[in-house]
Amino acid sequence: MEGADIAEAPGPLSHSALSEPAFLYPATLFGAFSLSFALPALPTSSRRLFSSLVGAIIWVLMFQSAVWMPILLSLVCYGLTRLLYRRRMAGCVVIALAFCFANLMRIKAMMGWLPLPISGDLAFYMFTLRLGTFAFHAEDSQAVPPLTCFMSFMLFFPGIWSGPTLSWRAVQDTFDNPNTKARNFGGFLLKRGYECSMHWLAYLLLPRFNVAAVLEPAFLEHSFWYRLFYINIVLLVKKAEILFCWFIAECTCAAAGVGCDTSALNGVNNDVFMTYNPTLDWSQNIREVIKKWNSSVQTWMALNVYKRLPIKIPLLRKLVTTTISAFWHGWDAGYYLAFSLYPVFELSQDLVWRYRWPMEDRPIMAKFYQVVRWIVSQTFIHYSQMPFVFFTFSASFIAWRAVSYYGFWVMGFFFIMGAILPHTGLEKREPSLQMKQQEKSSSGQQSPEGVKRSLSSQSTSGSLLEEREKEQ
Template sequence: MIDDFYSGLSAKVGGIPIDHLKVVSFYLAKSFSAYSWMPWVVMGFAMTHLLLFHIQRLIHVTPSTAIEISGSLMVLIQRTTTYAWNVHDGQLKEEELEDYQKDNRVMKQPPLLGFLAYTLYFPAILVGPAFPYDAYASLVDNSLFETSRPRKLKGRRRAGYRRMVFGLIFMALYAVFGGSTDMGFLIDSEWKKNHGILSRIAFLQKSAVITRCKYYAVWSISEGACIISGLGFNGYNEKNGRTRWDRVRNIDVLGVELAQNVKELLDAWNMNTNVWLRSCVYKRVTTKGKKPGFQSTLITFVTSAFWHGLPMGYYLTFIYGGFLQALGKLVRKNIRPFFIDTSKKPLYDVLSIVTTQMLINFAIIPFMLLGFKNSLKGWYSVGGYGIIVVIVAFNYFKYMGGTDRLQTKLKQRRDDALEELFDGTPTAEMRDKAGLDEELLTRDVDEIMEKLTKHGTLASREAADQIKDLSNEGKTITKGVVKDAVNVSKSE
């Protein structure tokens, strides 16, 4: 059976054997590792290979229910391109790399057989998860299990079987309820006659949850297989010393269903594919020395859509998702700080969860219906509420002065709280009132240092110097860092 499966992976795609994808990618990385363009060439070659396959599927009108190799080919694309970037990072100096790149760079390339074994690692060949070459190599040579203090590895089978049980439960939920919650009902004329707009919106929320169950199922089972093989080992829990088996964790169900914003949800969904997109696309298309912006986000979402296939539904979902993520940043920057220190924060959290779920559920309609016309019909069937929210919100923040008004109010809150910071013992309430959450402080560190310095006391100037030093070292300037700097300066 396994031989038949790998033979299928070696079948021709658009006239090009899939073996060429693996072998050519390997020798491109090996022969041109010193050139900065090498990983881009590998990615271009891999994506062209994938394009030929997608075209072939369209020509032959492959139904979504057919058993074919598209999922495994997508996994191969992840592994070959990840390997190329890991090799590229191995040629750079440490100071040029981020922590993730340092941890996963390939300093010594393996022989072809070792590379093929990595790309065809069986427990994760069907649906992932994606992982860097270094993780596989450390499993093979047992260095994955080396720790400062040798211990007996416990809980591997228990963790693996638990994932399998979770996967089977989600599979059963989808098998029982999937037929009655098919998103195709949204474009069925007869069904719509008997269901009003509110009923359709409610149906969409239920349908989306059940639809996600099939992904929870396959990713949980795949992760369990990886854990049983040993790849899931991730050291020990610092608090209780227990063995961790979450190295290749691919889904956080509660993180998805209870996410308060789109970023949180995406970070919990198909987690290793997100790491692949972030490390191979998002970070790479961003100019060095600059922070990734909306352009990087949009390129990443379009790449993800192309990776999934050619139907326009994918592109509608991911482009809309890019706007949702950008909108989420605006909300976190301009609205969230007003609630972090008030009794209304629990209500804000609940509303954030509900809003995030409704917008994401709206976003996936095209992903499930695929066709352009059907996608638009599906959106129209629920009143296009997701489009309306995005248009109204962006207009308010960008063109109606919403951002300026909110930032003016937040600036006054920060000014007041920073003044109070040195007039008495600083309290958590004061710092929260100032809006000193992690994201704001990372962005506004210069303004905070200026205000601390201008305050005129020795303590404030020393605190500003400490914050500046930490910022120059690349440390994240959180409210805890500000608190420590202020308290140390005052005690001195």
């Protein structure tokens, strides 16, 4: 496994030409997973030190000679938090500074002015979110924890570069709860281990499907169906690559005692650190997939950005939040292009999905329509994901041209159908309770109690969450 390949999917490829050892990514992933079993076995008084030492080693491995960047930014953000937390400005100022600093370092690295490796680029993602988590915690609780507690939080090694993003409360419970070693999470590890193996097999296909080949003029000489198949396989493999890292990180969190819940079947509340539910691969709704992709970060954005924006118009709040999310991903134009496409694809799909189609009450036709909806949803998702893989406007449009802009044609057809269907007499869809339950089970959606518990674990306190809900 080459380190550069793992780095391709989440972050920009051109930020640094520095070579990296081939073992770096698997070593940090599986090394952290192996060491995570030791954390619950340690006395609570030793856990912070052990975790910080492991986290510091991972920082050095990921940032290499640029390790001064996270150290400097951590100290500056901690000072700003102490200065601004009483004015309820700490969180906004810290994430603005952290996101700008990370993107500035990426630009300087691309220009050759700074030696930021691709692994350091990746590590900036979770690192900046943790800075924001700490600042918002201090702002909401009106108290700033000591510098040692802050650094132990920043250096908490499970998910330190691969995600998921963890709340302040979840990390402190992992350090201080003596019962984290008294749990049975074998079922969760076996389930995620099986899913990891499936995604690893998909990743092995990567050498046979070169992303750069899509941008070559010779690629257009192949038939349309070959090009369509090739690009979709590339996107699927890239997705498998990311999910493999996420699932290993989830297992690391579970083994370390994050989300320990003795009342749960597997001894762990994985809502605390869930990144993705594989059952969403069969979803028939693009909105559902996009909303729950990288769910821990989505929760972070919802609680710390969307709910805090002083904007009353929901659509505008969503637009600002998605723009901030794109800026967190990086400065590449592809991120902003993809985020701007998602709402348009969602709208075009909703215009058609809201109606009951002819003979839908018949089992055979119902199954047929489900397949059609799934294909359309995957078409929209893959088409809108291309800018995330190719990063620039020009490369994204070259890739779209290679597949004859099929996503835009389908979207346009759906808008036309959306204008025609209201005049056809078709009945608008009103899902029954049974259908809603089926959708929840098929998409892995949590019960209301599970959602409440998950959101509560991500916020500073349950009462704070309730206050925000009342404001909404």
